[in-house]
Amino acid sequence: MNKEARSFCTDRQTTEDLNLLGKYKTDSIFSLYNRTRTKGGEKLLETYFQHPLTEAAAIEERQRSISSLVSKALAFPVEEKELEALEQYLTSFAPVGKVKLFTEVLKRRSVALAGMKEEQDHVYTLLTEGLKALLKLRDWFRGTLTGMESGYLQKLTGRYSALLENKLLDQFEAHIAGDRLSVMQQSKYESFLRGDNHETFNSLLRDCYELDVFLGVAQLMEENNYCCPVILHGKALLKLKGAYHPGLKKAIGNDLQLDARQNMLFLTGANMAGKSTFMKTIGICCYLAHLGFPVPAKEMETSVYDGLYSSINLPDNISKGYSHFYAEVLRVKEVAKEVAAGKKLLIIFDELFKGTNVKDAFDATSGVARAMLDYKQSLFVLSTHIVEVGALLQKEAVGIQYKYMPSLLEANATRYTYTLQEGISDDRHGMMIIRQEGIFDLFPSKKLRYS
């Protein structure tokens, strides 16, 4: 498996539309899934988010690991500081033979005797803190994890049992409250970490961080009843049941099925009816599925895609002299190239070509929609204000689903159900909003004509 050759295709516009990344944004999807207790865990989660998986097997393996941790009520036992000491020790010093190490320790301690204690003190602290972290891990592995019904955990504990059950650790434990370590002892422990086991310790650390990430995600999954997507092999397919936006408190779930027969969703609805939110939900679920993470839905089935592109909040680029419309054209071109390259993609376009006149927008939207429809390996989600495009496509194109987000007029107020309906909506109440604001009532003499 060559990971570099097949990375998941997406871009900054997409990750920003879906608000996926962003450690410092409290409402990003990353922050939602970040319940790590260690810095290393957080960093690992970041790399997961930046590099979605493109192999079904890898996705499924991660899913299994996470699911096996659900409702185990486990908490990562080691303090962040201690684990950091271990990591710092392992990354600061290269593996080295026993004799050379002994002279190194001897030299450090002689220098310390001569009064320059800093280096020795620093290394000594890292070493003892790191060993303490190992002791805690050993106890946790030995006591709590071994008995767990989780293939993932058993593999994990099995992999490191030999290393952690080393008698040197017992010796250190016995010594822990005693005197300072002697030169001999210090070099013995240091060579334990930096000898033949060096690489294994590094991988232990990585696995611990991974465990930290998985425990957090599993907890999130359990609390919110997220589901684990079923990964399909073969033709493009995306099936969502009760999917909702994970950032919303009382979000209402919606269903969707797109496949090679109907590979385009044509979405309409009034302003504020929830079109954009649903489009974001689709994108987020798909992205999370490719991380091997649980998704905010009751059920999800998906094939593995080569990439995901969205254009929801496209800004104009005044500094480059692009009008809003031209920015949209360039965006569509960028995506069209990817589609034409034959990749299996999920494409989301919200209100395409809103920066130009109606006729152009109509021609452009219907033209692009029809051209893209031929790429059955990819799935498309489009929304527009120009409902006439829908009427045209219904007549002339096959393979499109038409859904809308309804808005109901109730006693002069609008109610949104946020539940998808079949068909095309030409709901609009722009004029009603204008009337509600009472603009025409301001001129009583003219009122009759406009109300």
Next chain:
Amino acid sequence: MIWNTDKQTLDDLNIFGKKGKDSVYALFNRTCTTGGAEKLEHIFHYPTTGADEIRERTQTIQFFCSTSATFPLEAVWIEVMVAYLSDRDSRTLLRADGETMESKLNKWLKADTQLNFTQKALKAIGECLTRLNSFLEQTNENGQSSAFQKMQKEVKSILNNQEFKAAYSSLVGTRLSFEQIASGDRFFRFTHYDQLQHILEYVYWLDLYISVATVARERKLAFAEVLPDGDQQLHIQGFYHPLVPGALGNNIEMNASQRVLFLTGANMAGKSTLMKSFGITVFLAHIGLPVPALSMKFTVSDGLYTTINLSDNIQMGHSHFYAEVLRVKKVSMELAAGKKLIIIFDELFRGTNVKDAHEATVAVTALYSELENSLMLVSTHIVEAADDLRHQCRNIRYAYMPTVMKDHQPVYTYVLTEGVTEDRHGMLIIQNEGILDILANGKKEKIYE
């Protein structure tokens, strides 16, 4: 009375602009003194509505424009004077009597900084007032009784007052003795402080007028003529955007039979720039400054509101559309209150679906065209709105910014032309980018092949 406008308008028209960027204010600000710059900023921030005031100001600028006067004083003098006059604590007064040994020694060593400063300030006052006096002697009266003229007369009489003249003339040239400094200090900083303030106030206005007149002369700006009160009207010939190099001029006439200018045109044809130039011209005319046009006549309105770059307000939960509705509501309330307004709406209601946008554009435009207290410039992408409006209203002028195709590339003339255009080349841009070709020739996968 204060002219009605708001931050949205000032931002749309780039009146003050962002720091370090071009702006209309920066264009006119060639003032030498801080006080002059503050006065200019003040008249930009608080435009007046009085026709007389506008006329007076225009005539004053015209006068300085015709005399090609330059600011006669040096900015440093003014700065020193202002700093010197700001401290009026009587304990700092220099005293000619009661000198101690210490003060004598300090004086001899030239180490008394306060004394040195006072001397410098007095010399600046002497130079400044002498120069101003000779400037005023050369400057003829322009025969009107404006507030500025009055101020000028007053300053002349102060400067020619025998005692006052003697006081400042003695400060020029020679080295000042300690006694001279002490008496000058008392005279200017305490007994004749108010007169000096009058003079400074005049100097700031002079600075402002000369600065604006210089810009008007250099850029060949026109002076707008205020028409007597009555039906709202505007006649502008050859107005252009003062911050766009080589901008072309256009004409606009607005009056009771043409209350609305309905503007169409393709993207990038120059609609927004035209609307901004119009707004800037109207704004400048209402603060009595020269305008970027060949000629202009207008009746004074009570305010100007523009909506060109309206942004949504996500924090307040307003969609773009709702922000637009609220904007229209605000303007409507001002109109309903009976104010005479000039209104500029660029692509109204673009944040909603076509039918709503169409309906709303027609409704609002028709309504405003019927009011007796509004002149409006409105642009839209929805050309069909023109057909409805033609049925409903008679006082709308339809004009567009044309696009000419040359070798499949759009060329823009930037000259306002009568009628409604359906120019559009969105599809052309898409074709030029080759999007549909890319898609037509890609690797397609059919179902169940």
